[in-house]
Amino acid sequence: MRFSLALSTLALVAGSLAANCNGHAELCNRRYSNITFAGAHNSPFVGIGPSDNQFTSPTDQLKQGIRFLQAQTQEKDGEPEMCHTSCILEDAGTLQSYLSEIKSWVDANPNEVITLLITNPDAIDINKYGDAFKSTGLATYVFTPDGQLGLNDWPTLAEMISSGTRVVVFMDYNMDTSKVPYILDEFGYWFETPFSPTKDNFIQCNIDRPAGAKADGRMFLANHNLNIEILPDILIPDPLQAAKTNSIASITSQTNICVKNYGRNPNVVLLDFVSRGDTIKVQNQLNGL
Template identity: 30%
Template sequence: MAKLTVHTLLPLLCLTLVLATPNPTPQAEITTISSSPSTPSPTPSTICNNSPDLCTRAYNNITHLGAHDSPFVRDPSTGNSVAGNQYYNATVALSAGVRLLQAQVHFSNHSSSSSSSSGEGAGGGGDGGVLRLCHTDCRLMDAGRLEDWLGTIRVWLEGNGNEVVTLLLVNSDDRGRGVFGEVFERAGLGGYGFVPGLTSNSTSNSTSTSSAGSNSSGSNSSAGSNSTGTIVWPTLQTLITANTRLVVFIASLPAVSSSAQETADSQTYPYLLNEFDHVFETAYNITDPSAFNCALDRPANTTFSSSSTSSSSSSSSSTSSTSNSGTDNKEGTLAQQALAAGRLPLLNHFVYLQLTPDIWIPSASGVNATNSPSEADGDVGALGRHIKSCRQEWGASSSSSASSSSSSSSSTGNGTEGDSKPVFVLVDFYNHGPAIEAVDRANGVVGIGRAKEPVPSSSSSSGEQWNQNQAWAIIVASVLSAVSLVMVWYIFRNSRCWVCWGCCGQSHPEGYYRN
């Protein structure tokens, strides 16, 4: 018999952990959505994204609150799974003031994924899979089909004509634009997609440059890595009037020049924007609130030019990187260079609990302090303090040229012209802190018209209380199971009897002994 080592026990430990984690079911909010809805005309607005003061501000002169891993909820529908990052689903979050929804997308051929009407097999290479919302792995946490989830976003947009929403999707399995584009069109969101225009001194691979706010799927508008020049981000009112109220980033998409198919798909679905052509992020693998910083972490190995939003970064920039995660002057300059090049800054502000070197879960303990709007120096790890620190570190001198060119008459948060506040803030358990208050302070507004989250049921509350110790209970159970396996193996390896280890060394009829 082979020697049993830590390396052979590790898969058993991991398997036990996965089996011990509650198996979630798709959220009840998901329903089948008709594939060709009509896009309603926007209503005249005096309030944009819950504030009349935001209507005349450029999209990139506003801080948007984001829900990290928004489809993956920690509630009774998932058995209060420790893998959940939010307590409420995406549409509840939108009604409460969240304006950025982030999600992980996997291309899965799981048997429950197949649908005769989905049509995604052809777009994905004919292997019969569909795009699904899965947390790390579809066997761990599966929130259903991307198309169904997008359908609920479309319904929400139809009922809230004065709101601009941003989606950030992680392309975990490196699918092309066409696969995503087909899903967006079937969900009825293609008509809402914003296609960026360019400044007058820019050039494009297209034959013509569209005006900001164009949403024609077949237009020759330039977007993402099709273009050079500084992106013109319009005001919220402009987006609302044009009814292009959905901004979509995907991390990451193949380079447009990588194939003729990608070139064609970039013209068919120009509203699907490669995230790291437009956005830079701070570090996301944080386990200690004191480690939050403002340094550029992704895209990695990138050089920036202040005259262009394009750079040498590749689609592989979605891979985790810590090469830029420090806080020295060189890395701070990288963030300032990215700002000057027109990149939109995204603050990752959430904490992981690291159970093992390979198992990280969202940390719910201390989330009120993590999401706190406090800007006090003593409140280390508070969201308000993180935002304030980055505004100071980046400085007004590094404000993006896109910001100044697109909204010369628009004020930024707290009335400061040319401010370098984060455009996106991504948090876990958004309703705690409250995180929305920190974002309102950054924007210098008082939000109105937001819906309060429903009060959790008693069963939900008790489930969350139990969840406080669930993670460590799983680890302890896994360790005990592994120890038990070792004991059983050792006993039978060293005993001579087949029937019972308690009778070893005693006299038994032939046949009870191992040869």
């Protein structure tokens, strides 16, 4: 009797876990490429300084419901470091430390699929990124496609959770999938609207990167992080407007243009200061939840 009861309890727990994907049963049978994620722009740069883009830590961003984390790296002593433009300007620690924090959260949340978008402007050896994923254990969760995937080739969230491959990793430039096959070419899969927008080019949904790209067959990222130009070509985030910028009205004013242009919502709306405004409400709304 006790054995039967234990089996029944396990079955109920397993059924409950399987019923939700990223917090919603409705997302389980949706392909990864058919979901809109609110994204944290420069997720590790936390504080109130002019180079900070978030008020809360990556762990707290994930707890809030963010499932797409973007981060910059720069070369420091030959290794990738979480730096914003320059390690003198902003240094949030090692890549290993950043990935370890994420690994701890992923361990504790088995029904969640997350995405990392890492920049590599200094062309650091991709194997050093692979070493960081391996040393932290996050490599055990990464998603590695068999080949180039079209929009309809991506697995569902339920399939990714079931297989344990629920961390998707992209890099903007200087990746090499022949060496580290799970760090995917961002611009092989995505296009982006103009980044670092100011009030003069904020609400639009034009293709900016990669140059000459067409929307067909690609996921896309809408940059919705408002900046202030304090000097010519010197921009800083605008925290005072964060609640308004991250409101349903502001975000949907851009995503409505995206729908008009491309017939679909963006896959990511990338935001500064995700702890302000309607970040998760609008994520749910855009996913029809």
